[in-house]
Amino acid sequence: MIDWKQRSGTELAPELVAEYQLSPITAKLFSLRGINTAPKLDFWLNANETDLASPSLMHDLDKAVERINRAIDEGEKITIYGDYDADGITATSIMVETLGILGADVHYFIPDRFKDGYGPNMEAYQRIVANGTKLIITVDNGITGLDEVAYANSQQVDTIITDHHKFQAELPDSYAIVHCNYPGQDYPFDDYCGAGVAYTISRALMQDSMPELLELAMIGTIGDMVKVSGEGHIIVKRGLEIINQTERPGLRALIKNAGLKIGQINETDIGFNVAPRLNAVGRLANASLAVELLLCENDEEAQTIADQVEKLNEERKDLTMRVYQSCLKQIKRNGWQSKNTLVIYDPDFHEGVLGLVANKIVEEVHKPTIILTKNEAGLVKGSGRTLPGFNVFDALNPLKEDYLVKFGGHDFACGLSMEADKISPFRAAFEASFKGTKELPTKYYDFELPLAGLSLETITDIETAGPFGTDNVQPIFSISQPEIASCFYMGQEKNHIRLTVAKNGGNLEVVGFNQKDLTRVLLTYLDQLFIQLGKNSYRKQVKLQGILTGISFTAPAVSLTTPVVDLRHEKYVMGFADSYLLFDKQNQTLASSMYGLDPAKIMPISDYDGKGEMAVLLDVPHNQKELDEALTKDYGQLYLRFLLDRLPVQSIPAKSAFAAVLRYVYQHPGLTIDDFRQVARFLGLAYNSVLFILRVFFELNFIRLDQDKIMGVKNPPTRPLTASKYFLGVSAQVNFAQELRQMASSKLLMYVNQQLRLH
Known part of the structure; x- marks a missing residue:
């Protein structure tokens, strides 16, 4: 659920509305965004690239320009070190195009997501230096490249870092660091993307506003989700105007393949159609292909490259859906519906779509999710996404020393790598880190x-x-x-x-x-x-x-006269009740995160002492006694949901499943509990069903544990499954839950109303 609040703002003066000929809706929107004075309105409606601040105000920019011009004058080889996302691709294109106009001996390198990883890479720097480069200019990366810059310095190769990402405790010893958010600098805008920083350098190098590069800077700005206010407003507004008249063969071909029309392109089209196609190249191949497309000057060649990009984008969509469906199957097979967090691993997942899939899983199941795969070197790599109220970076940061090889990210997303044998303990540690959300977003x-x-x-x-x-x-x-x-x-x-x-x-x-x-x-x-x-x-x-x-x-007025409402068959939780009551307090954090409910309204039913409130029975009671006790409370209106449970299994496995598991244990002694994840798949059973069966067998003395290894007992006693108290207890709970969920509405309402009247 969301805590929706209305914006507030100072109403525009009538003379401003008249002067700028604003409609009532436009005037209201400006007032709610703080654009409520003549200078602010004039900037928003009329500013263009000539109104951007002087590039010299950005840290080390003049120093960078001096070194670039010297390299051009002396014929030194310059390499632009970019990145494989839409921002890095457009930033690289801006820098290469600018230096090409100036006659530089300019080359570019885009890291391969799978071989080089993100950002500075020592082997890549070594290859670049060995190829005769005398000046390395990073775009959209580099601020963390301490060792790489030190190596370049040792080889008498200068580096210019241009970046916009967060600073580390120590900065590289680079010839110049051009960063839009450098502490203490005078540049008035602090949230450029990599392409925005590259465009600022281009303005300085060319001593011109370079409007023809704004369409590229705009794509990077929208693709990287940096601010579109302040100078970002000029970049995006003017960039959209220019792309709607673009003569770039590469962009024209890309736009055509995306089913868009030049002259009608808006920011949504860029965010959902153009930037994702550029990103798709770096997800599945080497993003140099996308740079080639943007720099291409020939219509026929541009169409050929754009068709390759389109094919990669279709492959990206197909891969994303296949990995997504596989993840949903894993969740069901492993019984993870009641988990607060998810760590899903498959060595066959494609690394390039992990972040996209993690985002889709979070949207579907409302749990912080990390998706993992194994690369060619045998290292497990993954991406994580979360939901509002749970900071995934803060949750994982304390775990990195024990479990992770590399880790980075921010509040809502992360990237990480680990050794394969750390997956299970990491999954448990991540689950333990979940403390629930404290308030509604x-x-x-x-x-x-x-x-x-x-x-x-x-x-x-x-x-x-x-x-x-x-x-x-x-x-x-x-x-x-x-x-x-x-x-x-x-x-x-x-x-x-x-x-x-x-x-x-x-x-x-x-x-x-x-x-x-x-x-x-x-x-x-x-x-x-x-x-x-x-x-x-x-x-x-x-x-x-x-x-x-x-x-x-x-609650509609007509329903308020109904004391009990049956909504068992609705999946949506509406969030308007006074209290959400749980028979099992373990479901408390899960209920809050999964359904977005206000944590302050969720409580164990044993703690509930409300009078005349609108209440919801959210999970399943363990037995009829618990249900009857719940119906002794004083409710104004009661909603029956029974959505959650902590049952070991949703249905009792067939006898043939018990026989198959026992036979497998005797044929394959020495497996661990975790090994049975793969065994469950082989047997065609859910993992939680196998765990249930093994626990019954332990109680019946059919199997034993020997230093965490599961072994069959020689000459086990002959005992029926019903000799297990655990089997009988779970069977009773499962049967009661199934009956409660499947009972005819008229019958259930009659029973609940009758019990309420008794008290």
């Missing part, structure tokens, strides 16, 4: 959207406050107490929803992607829809459309 919306009078002109009004991105987010509007005039589920899997929303004489079509859990039953509980506005083009018709970004629920 906050998101802001702009204002209540009046549906009457909306038109395509409204989009133009909104776009005046753009381009949108980091630090100038796409406007989000509220529609309170909407009337749902129609509801339709779309897509091959019916996982998208299209609503016609009506209010006060106006209506709007709203599309919700991946909202298959938002059923018609839940639509009656809608309180607010949070949407972004856009255009839907279909069969040469263009119409206004809302894109669903959030929902707030409330």
Whole structure:
């Protein structure tokens, strides 16, 4: 769940609205973004590249320009050391193109994600130096290259570091460090991407504003998600204007293959279509191909390279989906649904898509997730993503000494590597690091959207406050107490929803992607829809459309007279209740993270002493006695969900499964508990089912542990499975949970209401 809050701001003076001819929606958006004075409005609406600050204000920039010009004058070989993402690709292209215009002997090197890794690499520096380079210029990396720069210095090769990433405790002994966020520098903008820094150097080298490079700097800015406010606003706004008239053969071919039209490209197209295609090259091949595309001057050659890029992008999408589906199967097979965190490993996963897949898994299961694979050298490498409220960098940083070979990242993402034998203990340590979220994440919306009078002109009004991105987010509007005039589920899997929303004489079509859990039953509980506005083009018709970004629920007045509501078959948890009650306190952190519920509202039912509240039974009681005790409480309204459990298995394995596991133990003595992960796959069983069977066998004395090795007992006693108290106890819990979840609604409601009336 999200804690939605409305933005506030100082209203624009009427004379400003009149002077700049602003519509009411545009004026309101500017006021909520603090653009509320004549100078601020003038900058936002009229500033261009000539208004950018002097490059000389950036740390060491003049020193870098002096060294580059000397290298050009003396005919020294210069190598640009780039990076394999969209920012590094565009930054490299900017620097190579600029130095080429100046007549430099310029070359470039893009690290291979799989062979060289991210950033400075000693072997790469050694090859570059051996090839006769006298000046190395890094773009979008280098600030951590202490040893690499020291090596270059020892070979009388100068380095110029141009970067925007976080500083380490010690800086490289480079000839110059050009960094947009260098402490104490006078440059007024501190959040350029690598391409933005490269563009600033180009301006200084050329003594010109170099507008023809802005389209490249814009792609890097959006691709790297740095600020699009301040000077970032000029870069993106002017870059979009230029790319919509671009004569670059490479960009024209890339745009054509992406199904976009020059003249109609916006920041969303760059973020979702252009930058991902450049990124795809570095994910699956060497990103030098993408640099070739951007620097290409021939239409036919550009189309050939763009077709290769398109093929890689399609392969990237296919690989992402295959790894994603495999991860979902692992989660189910291993019984990890009740885990707070996920560490998923397969040596056959493609390293290039791990971060994309981790992000998709987090969106699907709402758990911090790390996806791992093994590279050709035998090292396990991975990427992690998290959800709001859990800082993955802070969680993993204390673990790096014991488990990790390399580690880096920030609040929401990380990259790491480890030895294969560390995976299991690392998985346990990461799970233990999860303490739950302490509060709901906050998101802001702009204002209540009046549906009457909306038109395509409204989009133009909104776009005046753009381009949108980091630090100038796409406007989000509220529609309170909407009337749902129609509801339709779309897509091959019916996982998208299209609503016609009506209010006060106006209506709007709203599309919700991946909202298959938002059923018609839940639509009656809608309180607010949070949407972004856009255009839907279909069969040469263009119409206004809302894109669903959030929902707030409330109990409808008609349901408040119903003391007990059965929502067992709904997957969506709506978040409007006063209390969420748990029979098993172990589910507390899981309930908060998985369903985004306010942790302050979640409690063990044994601690609940509310009076007349709206309460939810969120997990499954272990037995009927627990349920009956819960029904002695004083509720104003009770919702039945029974979504979570801590059952060792969801169903008791068949006798044939018990026989197969026991036979395998006797045929393969000496395996560890963890070895049975692979055994479970071989036997076609879920791992938690195998663990359940092994525990029953331990109790029955069919197997034993010998220094963590599982061995068969010679001449075991002949005993039925029902002689195991663990087997009987779990069977009773499983049967009760299944009955509670599958019981007819009328029967369950009759029982619950009857029990409540007794008290």
